[in-house]
Amino acid sequence: MxxxxxxxxxxxxxxxxxxxxxxxxxxxxxxxxxxxxxxxxxxxxxxxxxxxxxxxxxxxxxxxxxxxxxxxxxxxxxxxxxxxxxxxxxxxxxxxxxxxxxxxxxxxxxxxxxxxxxxxxxxxxxxxIPRRARKPRTDLIVFDLDPGPPATIVECSEVALLLRDLLVADGFAPLAKTSGSKGMQLSAPIRCDDQELPSRYAHRLAERLEQQRPDLVVSRMAKNLRPGKVLVDWSQNNPAKTTVAPYSLRARPQPTVSTPLRWDEVESGETLSFTAADVLDRVEQHGDLYAGVLDDSARGRLTKAMTTAE
CATH class of the missing domain: 3.90.920.10 (DNA primase, PRIM domain)
Incomplete structure (x- = not known):
C-alpha cells in the first residue's frame, strides 16, 4: 500500500x-x-x-x-x-x-x-467539565517528579515513596505512573470547593519534602538548583495547566507510554520504562492500575487548613 x-x-x-x-x-x-x-x-x-x-x-x-x-x-x-x-x-x-x-x-x-x-x-x-455541570469540578491533585541529571527515575521513585506517605497521612489515596519520558507522576482523587487549594497544598508538601531531604528534593524551578535532585513540580495543579494522561504515548525515540505503576514496582528501585507493547500486555494482566484516581469513594477532602504551614 x-x-x-x-x-x-x-x-x-x-x-x-x-x-x-x-x-x-x-x-x-x-x-x-x-x-x-x-x-x-x-x-x-x-x-x-x-x-x-x-x-x-x-x-x-x-x-x-x-x-x-x-x-x-x-x-x-x-x-x-x-x-x-x-x-x-x-x-x-x-x-x-x-x-x-x-x-x-x-x-x-x-x-x-x-x-x-x-x-x-x-x-x-x-x-x-461534565455535560450538566455549571462549572469545572476539580477532582485530582498531581505531583510531577522531574529528575535533574544525573538523577533518574530511580531517584523519582524514592521521592514518590516519601510523598506517598505524606499524602496517605492526610487521608489521600495516591497512585504513581511513569511520565513516559524521564520522570514520574503521582495523582490522588480529591474533593475540594476551591480550584486554588490543590496548588497551595501541593506547594506546601513540596517544601516539606525539600526541608526533610535537601540532598534529594527541590521545590523551586531554578535550573541551577536541580542537578542531581528531583523537582517536585507542584505548579501542575494550576487550573490552566495540563499533565500527560495515563496511557498516552510520548514523543520519545521509542513509543514509550505514561504507564501506571504498582507500588511494589516503585519500591523496587529499578529503572521503569514501558513501550506501547509493554503497556498492552500490562493492561491485559493487571487491568487499569490507575482506576483508583476515578474512584469517588477514595476521594480525600482537601481543606484550606491543609494548605497552611504547621
Missing amino acids: AESAKVTVDVEGRHLTLSNLHKVLYPDAGFAKGEVIDYYTRIAPVLLPHLDARPLTVKRYPNGVDGQFFFEKNASRGTPDWVRTVTLPVPGSTKNRETIDFIVVEALPDLVWLANLAALELHVPQWQ
Missing part, C-alpha cells in the same frame, strides 16, 4: 478516513502511524475513562517525533460534528483569545480520529 493511500473504516458507527498508515512516526523503532492508531484503539477501554469530561490539549507530530510538532488546544475546522467541544475562557492566552473551543474525548471514534492526525500526546487538566 502506498504511504499516501487512504482507507475508510467504521468505528462504532462513525465513518473515518485514515491516511498514511505506513508513515513511520518513531524512526528509531520503525513504529508507524497505523501502529499508533492500533495502540490507541486497543488501549481505549482503560484510557477513555481518564479523558472523560476533560478538555484536551494534544501534541501533534505530523512528520514524526524527530520533526516539528505543535500544541493544539482549539478544535480545528475539520473537527467532526460528532466530537464534543466545550467553549472555555482562557485568561492570559498567548494568542490573545478570550475563549477556546476544546475537544472532549468521549468515545473510541474520537480517539481514532485524533490518532490519525498524529496527535501522539494527550494532555488533560486536573478537573472535569
Whole structure:
C-alpha cells in the first residue's frame, strides 16, 4: 500500500478516513502511524475513562517525533460534528483569545480520529467539565517528579515513596505512573470547593519534602538548583495547566507510554520504562492500575487548613 493511500473504516458507527498508515512516526523503532492508531484503539477501554469530561490539549507530530510538532488546544475546522467541544475562557492566552473551543474525548471514534492526525500526546487538566455541570469540578491533585541529571527515575521513585506517605497521612489515596519520558507522576482523587487549594497544598508538601531531604528534593524551578535532585513540580495543579494522561504515548525515540505503576514496582528501585507493547500486555494482566484516581469513594477532602504551614 502506498504511504499516501487512504482507507475508510467504521468505528462504532462513525465513518473515518485514515491516511498514511505506513508513515513511520518513531524512526528509531520503525513504529508507524497505523501502529499508533492500533495502540490507541486497543488501549481505549482503560484510557477513555481518564479523558472523560476533560478538555484536551494534544501534541501533534505530523512528520514524526524527530520533526516539528505543535500544541493544539482549539478544535480545528475539520473537527467532526460528532466530537464534543466545550467553549472555555482562557485568561492570559498567548494568542490573545478570550475563549477556546476544546475537544472532549468521549468515545473510541474520537480517539481514532485524533490518532490519525498524529496527535501522539494527550494532555488533560486536573478537573472535569461534565455535560450538566455549571462549572469545572476539580477532582485530582498531581505531583510531577522531574529528575535533574544525573538523577533518574530511580531517584523519582524514592521521592514518590516519601510523598506517598505524606499524602496517605492526610487521608489521600495516591497512585504513581511513569511520565513516559524521564520522570514520574503521582495523582490522588480529591474533593475540594476551591480550584486554588490543590496548588497551595501541593506547594506546601513540596517544601516539606525539600526541608526533610535537601540532598534529594527541590521545590523551586531554578535550573541551577536541580542537578542531581528531583523537582517536585507542584505548579501542575494550576487550573490552566495540563499533565500527560495515563496511557498516552510520548514523543520519545521509542513509543514509550505514561504507564501506571504498582507500588511494589516503585519500591523496587529499578529503572521503569514501558513501550506501547509493554503497556498492552500490562493492561491485559493487571487491568487499569490507575482506576483508583476515578474512584469517588477514595476521594480525600482537601481543606484550606491543609494548605497552611504547621
